[in-house]
Amino acid sequence: MDLKYSAEYEAFREEVKAFLENNWPLKGEEAKLRRHQQQALFRQRAVEVGYLYRSVPRQFGGSEQPADVLKGQIIREEFGRVRAPVELPGVGTAMLVPTLLQCGSDWQKEYFIPKTLSGEYLWAQGYSEPNAGSDLASVKTRAELKDGKWLINGQKIWSTLAQYARFMFVMVRSEPNAEPRHAGLSYILVDLKQPGVTIRPLKQITGGEEFCEVFFDNAETPEDWIVGKPGEGWAVSKATLSHERSALGGASGSVSLFEKLVALAKSVEINGEPAIVDPTIRRRLAVLDGYVSSHLYSSYRQLSMSVNQQDPGLVTSMNKLISTNIGHDVARLARDLIGDDLMLSPPQDRKKEDGNEKWINQFIGSLGIAIAGGTSNIQRNVIAERGLGLPRE
Amino acid sequence: MDLKYSAEYEAFREEVKAFLENNWPLKGEEAKLRRHQQQALFRQRAVEVGYLYRSVPRQFGGSEQPADVLKGQIIREEFGRVRAPVELPGVGTAMLVPTLLQCGSDWQKEYFIPKTLSGEYLWAQGYSEPNAGSDLASVKTRAELKDGKWLINGQKIWSTLAQYARFMFVMVRSEPNAEPRHAGLSYILVDLKQPGVTIRPLKQITGGEEFCEVFFDNAETPEDWIVGKPGEGWAVSKATLSHERSALGGASGSVSLFEKLVALAKSVEINGEPAIVDPTIRRRLAVLDGYVSSHLYSSYRQLSMSVNQQDPGLVTSMNKLISTNIGHDVARLARDLIGDDLMLSPPQDRKKEDGNEKWINQFIGSLGIAIAGGTSNIQRNVIAERGLGLPRE
Amino acid sequence: MNFLLSQEQVEIQRAIAGFLSKSCPSTTLHEIYDREEPYEPSIWQGLIELGVGALIVPEAFGGLGMEMIDLALISEVLGANAAPVPLLGHALVTLAIMHGGSDDQKANWLPKLAAGEVVATVAFDEGGQTWLPEQWRLSSSTRLSGRKRFVPHGMQANLILVGLSGGGFALVDASAEGLSRCAQDGIDRTRPVAEFVFDQVVADPLPGAEGLAEKVRDAALVLLAADSFGGASRAVESAVSYATIREQFGQPIGRFQGLKHQLVNTAVEVEPSRGLYWFAAHAFDHIAGKAEHAAALAKAHLCDRYLQTARDTVEAHGGIGYTWECDVQIYVKRAMFNFAFMGQPAVHFDRAADLAGW
């Protein structure tokens, strides 16, 4: 057990630091570019030296580095420290690119990956439907091959930021009679900028609009915009490349949330004294510290085991539920700390000068986290059956 | 809404009080009798004036009074206040007598009820089996009619205090081929003092021995010791007479437990001060007060509705779970109040001079309450399906 | 011993519920909710016509002379329907004038309140959770200067009861010179809030009475508790009903024991607790020695349970529960208002502990 990094990795860390010192923030004339241009420029340079998109081949715009979980972690730590731009967020880079790398055809890789990595192509996800939330096998959206094109009809929902996306990867039913039901699914790519597609943003409980309903009414897509073969959609959607995605299981999010909560407790008052000295608040923070520290050390262990090609087992299936539980605990404590500000709406565009009402976003958002990407009960089923080995229903 | 009793009932209360003043504790020579003799004498007099066994006809040793939930409640309150003996506890008076009154034959009532009420006949319950805890339909213990006798073979478990009982009412499978399975059950009475019956007390987690395993190896019982007809066991076991059992749903138990807990918090110290002034203990007690008071007022409402022949609905199915939850909360608070005494064994025979370790009985016993008479999950199914109307599994 | 509603009380609850289901069904509620000024006078007016405004006003002043329990029962129904009406302020102003007003004030205001001719509200909080009479600092003179926040229906009200230092009260006309009102961006759009700044505003002090401020406080706590019970019960019902209809994996989700048991646990947190507000309302008028404790405990327990229940209900609805279109969001936010208004549960649990005499 050694919580320090080895000399080799410390040297790598110094390299990363030196790169960052020279390259972020941009200097001179470049510092006058618009923010997103600065970010694009920086990302390009970070790819060149091998720090971003490490699992993507150079020919598709990646930096093609051997997988190294620890280097990935060091890059995240150091980039985070100076708030340098990291890999673009979103389902395009996180889901579509790995899927194409594993299951896509050559032209699909060449056509889609580089512009997805550069941010030119934004993607939306088309999995959930009104009656198939966590139950993909129930997908009803149809795709029929007709005159060399897929004709698509149906409805998707919970498609994050689809209103801004250019393309969608969609789970469709192309083989209506296949049994079992999930054998009838295909994974196809669709251009959203066409008359057959209607996108309706859903206003969410916080007032923001992050999710959309997407309606397909004889929308079209070329025959070869399918990833994998017809009927392979289920398998394609499960494909994950061995890449360097954080093995931390969300622990850094838990830690930073907790740190913000402690800062909040220091800044507000209860009975005329800083809340942090209130005995019940103090005790509750310490109890939460137990959970947050558990999550953190658990993530250290998962990271170390990944590095050593070991399987951390049971706990990997638990990460989302652990984050969810911590989010709920933080929400309850924040609720009790912000006092009257609980009666205020959350600010729609975050600004530095926002008051405690910005915690409303966390208070309500913690519910969204519990629901998005598989509700807590779906998580529990997975943990029970895959993790604990309890009998399937 | 009126939390006082009407004049009629206040008059009844005065009557009860006057009776108690004259009759308990016993006076003069009678006060020299042994404790159980005094209790028996007192019970006999209380029956004569109509205060105990009110739903049982006079001919069987009861006091045969019209059902009156409020009078029942007043009797419980006033007898409780002076700690006068109430109806004998146990499954004989609480379950067997009402069942016989509703489903028994004349000779069964005459033969069994009076001596059960007097305490001469003690009963054990024979429902659960090792593989049929909450699932009565799975009962495997066989009874075959042979030469005018039932021959019984099988095993029962969780039979409370069977080691002291004379008789058992047993759920047996008499019609092995009946469908559905519960149509094959019969409700029979068995004399436990015979060679074919072996009783083995189970030592429980607290060290006491309240439950038994009972083995039947060609045990016998006369043909007419069946209650109802063969195959009617399921229905017979569900029979309940309209009697005056407490409509309070265990709330008085919750209240008195809470009062003891507050007394404990006053008597022990945390950080050199009475625990009752510790802010976190104080807050937790107040939160628990919310639940206990809810239970109490909910019981007032149930009582009032019963009196007025209204159905209190949903909440009646919740009483056990409410008591269980309060028991768990009390256990956690007691645990934190008794400090080092949590490391001590519970006293086996309660004495006045027992220290805080007597709370260990509550700490562990609260788990027994959660399990006995249908685990909390079985309770949840009942509430969900009968109370909330959620679909059955 | 009769801890039970009278037939009359049951019928009043039914009448209010019936009126709201017609005048303010979910679609109407959402429409009002999304307005720039989320207020619809006709609904309040309809309730006034049903006698809600006159309920506790003494008969001598054109009222019905009923009790806190009757008002609380209505508050439960309003909570169950998340009704966007100014009952809370109306009730507290009425009570304050009834028990602490001068004869002139009574004669002037009570008939108008009973008839719904004024929309009345209360201005208590001065920032930093100063909800309780002993925390008010606005100095009690006939000219008021200072600030009050979270005034419910503050932009709609004509008559404002202002809490003053020492637990006094003064009435202020909403159009008085020197009073500036500013809508706050409140989370609960069924009871929109405003911030008031007083600059030498003419005020009409109530002569007051022994324990008046405490009585008004306790009334607020009881009404919030009742509203919370109603809201929490409705939230449970809606989750149960959704679980019965919504299918996943080929069956109603309410058949899955996981969700089923969660719904039960939530219901068990709510259903038994109505007696807390019943008892507190009853004690308010009939058991002086227990009124304060009961009000504190009811507010703390029920507002706490309501918010947790509403959150649990969002989760039980899955993705739909997280949308603006779903009714649950309205309940979550009403629960947030009830939680914080007049002080958080923590405050009242601690008060209840002190009042219990431990």
Add this chain to the structure above:
Amino acid sequence: MNFLLSQEQVEIQRAIAGFLSKSCPSTTLHEIYDREEPYEPSIWQGLIELGVGALIVPEAFGGLGMEMIDLALISEVLGANAAPVPLLGHALVTLAIMHGGSDDQKANWLPKLAAGEVVATVAFDEGGQTWLPEQWRLSSSTRLSGRKRFVPHGMQANLILVGLSGGGFALVDASAEGLSRCAQDGIDRTRPVAEFVFDQVVADPLPGAEGLAEKVRDAALVLLAADSFGGASRAVESAVSYATIREQFGQPIGRFQGLKHQLVNTAVEVEPSRGLYWFAAHAFDHIAGKAEHAAALAKAHLCDRYLQTARDTVEAHGGIGYTWECDVQIYVKRAMFNFAFMGQPAVHFDRAADLAGW
């Protein structure tokens, strides 16, 4: 960055687990548990032979010179098996002599401790939860008078480390004149406790060292935390395994989502938390500035979780879980010991809050 056990550490854990599964399977454990004196020296002797006694003893004194993490890993295995052995006292006495003993004391005792020639224990609590060095009042002289409670394996030990006022220590021979020992009726029969009364007992004070008492305290907290993680994990495993085998309504009860989700919730409370004791044990030897906080947090969190987990496990077992014959009861009671010994979680959560620098 390597938050991982070495191959050697994994093998030691396996060896200890293997030994216990042979020498102290459930049947044997119950048999020892039900003895008048619930102690079986041969099991401890077997562990000594595996090197457990010598583990942290410096090589110069016949030991293996290993670290707290190694000892804690063994403690986890002992906890998982509810092993009825005096490791806790042994480890603390060894540490105290290693870091605070005179040369003579080291030379005299460390080899004997390594070889298991003495059974050692600690006498800290003086009643009223006086577990921490600053709470000890027994006056530090060469003649001890006073009382100590909850001495683990107190009736079996030959060598007792007594905590003294000011955080000092003295060694006492169990057969010393003036020392009377009396078995307490402890709930956890895997670590039977005794009360000691000292009446002018000859004692051999340790010269001591800066921070010695705190080091011994932290070691105790870490070892209790590790034992608790082991016990809680085993409790979860046994509930999962029972749910897989036990049938009701014609299917394994673990197929019912209600129980299934409860088991998951329990597992989620336990599985991620092993790092708390790993980190605390690592910090004990390597990160001075974080050792106290980490030990306090590990003890508080893990002993708290263990007891709740053990209770949940009883419920998951239904009626069987409530019997003396079921293994779970042994874990419930071991969890009760771990919860209270060295001070309840509340004490250490509050210490952790202070040490976190908030």
